[in-house]
Amino acid sequence: MKKTRLICFCFTLAFLSFTGLNSQTLKKKSKNPALFTNAVYQGNDQVYKDFPLEAGEFYTPILQGCYPDPAITRKGDDYYMVCSSFAMFPGVPIFHSKDLVNWTDLGGVLDNIEEFNPHDTGISAGVYAPGITYNPHNDTFYMIVTAFTGGLGNIIVKSKDPKQGWGSPIKLDFGGIDPSIFFDDDGKGYIVHNDAPDRGKELYNGHRVIKMWEYDVENDKVIPGTDKIIVDGGVDITKKPIWIEAPHLYKKDGSYYLMCAEGGTGGWHSEVIFKSDSPKGPFIPAPSNPILTQRYFGKDRNNKVDWAGHADLVEGPNGKYYGVFLAVRPNEENRVNTGRETFILPVDWSGDYPVFENGLIPLEPKLEMPKGVENKTGQNGFLPNGNFTYTENFTSDKLDYRWIGLRGQREDFIETTKNGLEIHPFETNIKEVKPTSTLFYRQQHRTFTFSTTLDYTPKSEKDLAGVVALQNEGSNFVFGVTKKDKDFYLVLEKNRWPNRRGQIISEVLASTKIDLKNPIKLKISANGDKYEFSYSTDGTTFKSLGGTLSGDILSTDVAGGFTGCLLGLYATNGNNIVPAE
Structure with missing residues (x-):
């Protein structure tokens, strides 16, 4: 009798599974x-006709079209980069490269509609400003982002191999936007993000702060009571800087560096840098800030690139640093129909602070290739540009x-x-x-x-x-x-x-x-x-x-x-x- 019931039960499950699949198919058809x-x-842009590639050159932006808010990480000679996607699906597009020039599209990190479903959000909501970090202490990649849908808020997902997919979102208990995660040499984790000033302490419109939390790596949560404001307002609060955001934390030669966007996405956008002896601060701004901006140049310049900022740094081939960032290429009416795109520049970090090479002059469409790299864009599955x-x-x-x-x-x-x-x-x-x-x-x-x-x-x-x-x-x-x-x-x-x-x-x-x-x-x-x-x-x-x-x-x-x-x-x-x- 039990065997008969078991057979009937299995048949019922198979039937329900079959009819369920068919109902989904019929629903779609x-x-x-x-x-x-x-x-x-x-x-067919004129700029690429006027500036054809010579041997040893490649074009920037490396991702043309609406691929803003790039973040990047490295494991060995594998580079992974993510961008904002808003209400587009799948969420958080992710790309892979061996050399920072030739990129393949891996799809989206948030590709499970049951876990990330922006079905009822305006196109500019959904999910944006991701961070991605490789943690060598547990050989794990972390993608952290703010999701404006489904009550998710700030979430983190993990993967041992981004080419094979990601785990389920883990909801984090803090507010604000633009989070990123950093792992110190001792294995401790820290999250930095943009937030509002403490209640009653907002001094002007656009006044924001950068906040830090200690992160419990074993249990994947921020540690209650460890939150601390590490930047208030921006480089110089007496000048009322606006929209300090998109923070990333780095460690080099024993010092900690906090890099942020400042000025808001638009004509006053820039990238600024701070330094500290501790991941908890105090963070002292560089005397030469900003380290990247296009805000000081004439509006009618040829082949204009504007709004540069919201950047992330990575050590590239041969130990040379590079920074990815968003910027726009306006048309003749100063409109940005192509959206905010992902650009790249080499970074000089030979001094106390990193500086984007040629990031404080009008940006050019071409760059020198990293040494030993061959430009294969548009070939063998690599994304095209130009x-x-x-x-x-x-x-x-x-x-x-x-x-x-x-x-x-x-x-x-x-x-x-x-x-x-x-x-x-x-x-x-x-x-x-x-x-x-x-x-x-x-x-x-x-x-x-x-x-x-x-x-x-x-x-x-x-x-x-x-x-x-x-x-x-x-x-x-x-x-x-x-x-x-x-x-x-x-x-x-x-x-x-x-x-x-x-x-x-x-x-x-x-x-x-x-x-x-x-x-x-x-x-x-x-x-x-x-x-x-x-x-x-x-x-x-x-x-x-x-x-x-x-x-x-x-x-x-x-x-x-x-x-x-x-x-x-x-x-x-x-x-x-x-x-x-």
Whole structure:
């Protein structure tokens, strides 16, 4: 009898497992998916034409597009770097290199939707400003970050091998943002982070402090009562410095160094350094601060790089130090549609304090290679930079990590087939703060084209498929195919916030009837601030819809927030765009 019950129980479990898998698959599948047979991104910035690489050179930024707030660590000759991802999924993109020049994409650290789920957050919330540190005392990597979703707050995750994945988030009991962790020679751990001043002691808007906690390495928690303010305000509080943040702690030649961003992400951004004989301070600022900034130079300089700061240091090949940091490359209207990107510079640490080499003059697009390193960017799986073309035919079983979801995992709505990529649409509209059935690729150049071939016939006015250019849920363009009565239309809609608290204003800029007997090609093009949306029904000749438009709403200075422009393959059953004709 027990054996019979056991067999029945096992059969029931197998049946439930089988039907559960099928229900998930059926949930993802729809009767009318949008089929994208290819996607091509081509960058064509003038700066890379004007500054071609010579032997022994490489380009910076090393990560183009919205990859801000870099942090870096090293184990042997393996380098790992993480960046902010906000509400994009998976969270906290991570990269690997052997030489600081050639990087491979390992996906995201927070890749379990059950543990990190930014489903209900604005695009600039989610998770940001990570730190990553290798602890040689227990041969373990630590990634620490602030998550603005699911009540997580500050969390830490661990891994023995970042290439093989990470453990579950461990919630830490402290507030503030921008945490990083440091392990001393004696094995003790310390966490430093940005926080508000003690209650009643805020002196001005933007007044922040850097706080330190001792860390219990055995039990993975901060030690209650050990918190201490180690920097108040910034380098010189009498000058009312703003937004001291993104702290990192280092030890060199017996001394402790605290490096922080100061001035806020924007035109006054900078990197500053402090020194102490103890990890608990007092920390004395360097007399030559800042050690990195672009704030002192003319606004109209050629090939401008701006907002430099939020940095991290690592010892590179041959004992030479390097620093990774965020900066922006504004277009001719001083807008930052590519978002904050990851740059790198060599660092001179021959004196008492580290200084970014050429970090206090206008930044150049090229650097000398570390000795003995060969530039393989864009080859053999290494990420490209400079001008490049990326072609995706969606034929691989494993989709490239550069394609990401927003507020949810891409696997919930995509399916690769022998004919291309199917997007099974959600009812979510791109303007909603919910997971969207949109596969995104970051804009990585000021001048670019992004095109795709779409095979899709909408069944109702609620159906739409096409492409989007998106900075956030209230600042985007939608360019796609829908239906009105018995006719099919190609529509171009602009969605914008009149202010950050107002209702989204939606405007149909143009629409045209279209024959869908054959697949249609859709293309987004940009030349600096000028964007154009065009289509082709014969595969070669493109027609513009809506003419040349300003890309202002795709820039942080207009749209707000912290992200850059995302280019997406989009399908929805929640369309509300009504063709103008």
